[in-house]
Amino acid sequence: MALKSLIARLPYPSHSVQRAIGVAAIVAQAGIGVTGSVVRVTGSGLGCPTWPQCFPGSLVPVAHPEFDTLNQWIEFSNRMLTGVVILVSALAVLAAWRVLVDHPQRRRLVKLAWTMPGGVVLQAVVGGMTVLAKLEWWTVAIHFLASTPLIWLAVLLLRAFNEGDEPARWLVPPLAKKLLVTLVVALWGVLIAGTTVTGAGPHGGDPETHRLDAPIEVLARVHGGLLVFYLLVLATFGLVLMRGGTPAALWRRYAIVWVVALAQGVLGSVQYALGIPEALVSLHVLGSALVIVATAALWSGARDRGAVTTREPAPPESGVNGVPSPVMR
Numbered sequence: 277m278a279l280k281s282l283i284a285r286l287p288y289p290s291h292s293v294q295r296a297i298g299v300a301a302i303v304a305q306a307g308i309g310v311t312g313s314v315v316r317v318t319g320s321g322l323g324c325p326t327w328p329q330c331f332p333g334s335l336v337p338v339a340h341p342e343f344d345t346l347n348q349w350i351e352f353s354n355r356m357l358t359g360v361v362i363l364v365s366a367l368a369v370l371a372a373w374r375v376l377v378d379h380p381q382r383r384r385l386v387k388l389a390w391t392m393p394g395g396v397v398l399q400a401v402v403g404g405m406t407v408l409a410k411l412e413w414w415t416v417a418i419h420f421l422a423s424t425p426l427i428w429l430a431v432l433l434l435r436a437f438n439e440g441d442e443p444a445r446w447l448v449p450p451l452a453k454k455l456l457v458t459l460v461v462a463l464w465g466v467l468i469a470g471t472t473v474t475g476a477g478p479h480g481g482d483p484e485t486h487r488l489d490a491p492i493e494v495l496a497r498v499h500g501g502l503l504v505f506y507l508l509v510l511a512t513f514g515l516v517l518m519r520g521g522t523p524a525a526l527w528r529r530y531a532i533v534w535v536v537a538l539a540q541g542v543l544g545s546v547q548y549a550l551g552i553p554e555a556l557v558s559l560h561v562l563g564s565a566l567v568i569v570a571t572a573a574l575w576s577g578a579r580d581r582g583a584v585t586t587r588e589p590a591p592p593e594s595g596v597n598g599v600p601s602p603v604m605r
Contacts (some may be wrong), residue, residue: 280377283374283377284374286370287557288349288372288373288374288375288378288588288589289292289371289375289543290587291437291584291587293371294371294375294437294438294587295382295434295437295438296449297364297367297368297371297437298430298434298435298436298437298438299434300367300433300468301364301365301368301392301430301433301434302427302430302431302569304360304361304364304365304430304464305361305395305423305426305427305429305430305583306427306430306562306565306566306568306569307426308354308357308358308361308399308423308520309420309423309561309564309565310558310561311337311354311357311560312354312419312420312423312561313557313558314350314354314558315350315351316355316416316482317424317555317557317558318346318347318350318359318554319347320348320350320483322351322407322410322411322485323337323347323348323350324337324343324348324350324352324355324407325354325409325488326407326408327401327403327407328404330348330351330352330355337349337352337558343547346603352464355403358396358399358400360390361397362393362401362571363391364392365393365395366393367431368389369386369389369390369392369393371387371389371437372388372389372433373386373389373444374384377433378586378589378590379585379586379590380501381505382586383420384441384447387562388429388432388433388436390427390535391429391433391435392426392429392430392433394537395422395423395425395426395429396424396458399419399422399423400427401464402415402418402419402422404424405418405587406418406419406500410485411485412485413474413475413476413485413486413487413488414488415470415565416474416475417468417474417475418470418474418500420467420471420474420561421467421468421471424464424467424564424568427565427569427570428438428572429570431572431573431576432492432572432576434574435550435573435577437584438582438584439580439582439584440556440581440582440583440584440585441582442475442580442581442582443581444450444579444581445579445580445581446518446579446580446581447520447522447523447526447577447578447580448516448526448578449516450536451516452513452516452578453578455509455512455513455516456513456575456578458509459506459509459510459513459571459574460571460575462502462505462506462509463567463571465502465505465566466499466503466541466567467561467564467568467572468501469495469498469499469502469568470487470499470537470564472490472495472498472499473492473496473500474494474557475487475488476488476489476490476495476508477492478489478552496548497538497605499544500541500545501546502543503537503541503584506537507537507538507541510530510533510534510537513530513583514530517530517558520604523577526574526577526578527579529570529573529574529577531576532570532573532600533567533570533571533573533574535562536566536569536570537567537569539563540560540563540564540566540567543556543559543563547559547560568577
């Protein structure tokens with residue numbers, strides 16, 4: 277009760293603040309994956325060879341003849357960016373909790389918000405395992421894949437800030453719903469296959485790390501084939517939507533998925549043809565995050581939970597101790 281009382285003293289977050297926090301959560305969860313790819317392609321994965329310290333006895337980089345200074349600071353900077361993700365996650369929890377104080381029905385919003393700091397803890401543990409395992413390709417794959425549901429959940433969190441709390445009502449026919457589920461499964465199939473291509477590729481994060489002993493040509497074909505399957509499911513989903521009754525907003529989200537997915541496919545093909553240059557690897561990781569965001573937005577847009585009714589604090593008579601809540605603009 278004391279903690280609830282403390283939260284109740286915070287200004288009530290306005291709708292614009294809630295939306296900004298939701299967007300920040302998406303950017304933070306997606307961005308940390310992109311910066312992680314920079315660590316990998318620059319060979320800085322073991323710039324800090326221990327975890328949670330950078331070097332034994334030091335949390336920060338120190339001069340060492342076996343480790344390049346630039347690589348140390350690239351890896352250390354990526355670790356420090358975790359602090360930004362923690363800050364955004366904390367703001368998400370505080371904003372959702374503050375809304376819950378005035379509107380007790382908003383429990384789903386709070387649960388989604390708590391997945392953000394929970395994800396930070398998970399990523400920290402997996403990241404530590406990756407370093408201690410000397411960047412074995414499968415640990416790097418797990419580290420990346422662990423971030424993908426967090427991006428998805430951040431999109432759902434933003435949606436939750438902007439929708440009501442009624443039971444989800446599907447806006448698409450039953451067949452379209454099944455296709456959408458298949459699309460999500462196909463998406464994660466593409467992502468998993470992509471990590472095997474990365475595992476067999478030249479950018480392991482450190483010159484001495486073990487690589488996946490498999491023909492990269494075959495792995496790339498599997499990865500590309502799964503993307504084609506994803507696009508075929510997406511096209512079929514669109515054909516079903518053409519039967520009528522689809523909201524214009526859902527069509528816009530559908531179009532965005534096409535643009536992002538096709539761009540990602542073209543980028544992947546160019547990257548492979550050019551011999552996987554470092555810059556394109558990080559762009560491809562960014563593209564993966566954007567495909568997740570677009571697909572999650574399509575998923576959430578296909579369901580309706582009613583209009584949001586908690587953009588303002590509760591009326592004085594139902595507020596905490598009968599005192600109106602200040603609003604954070």
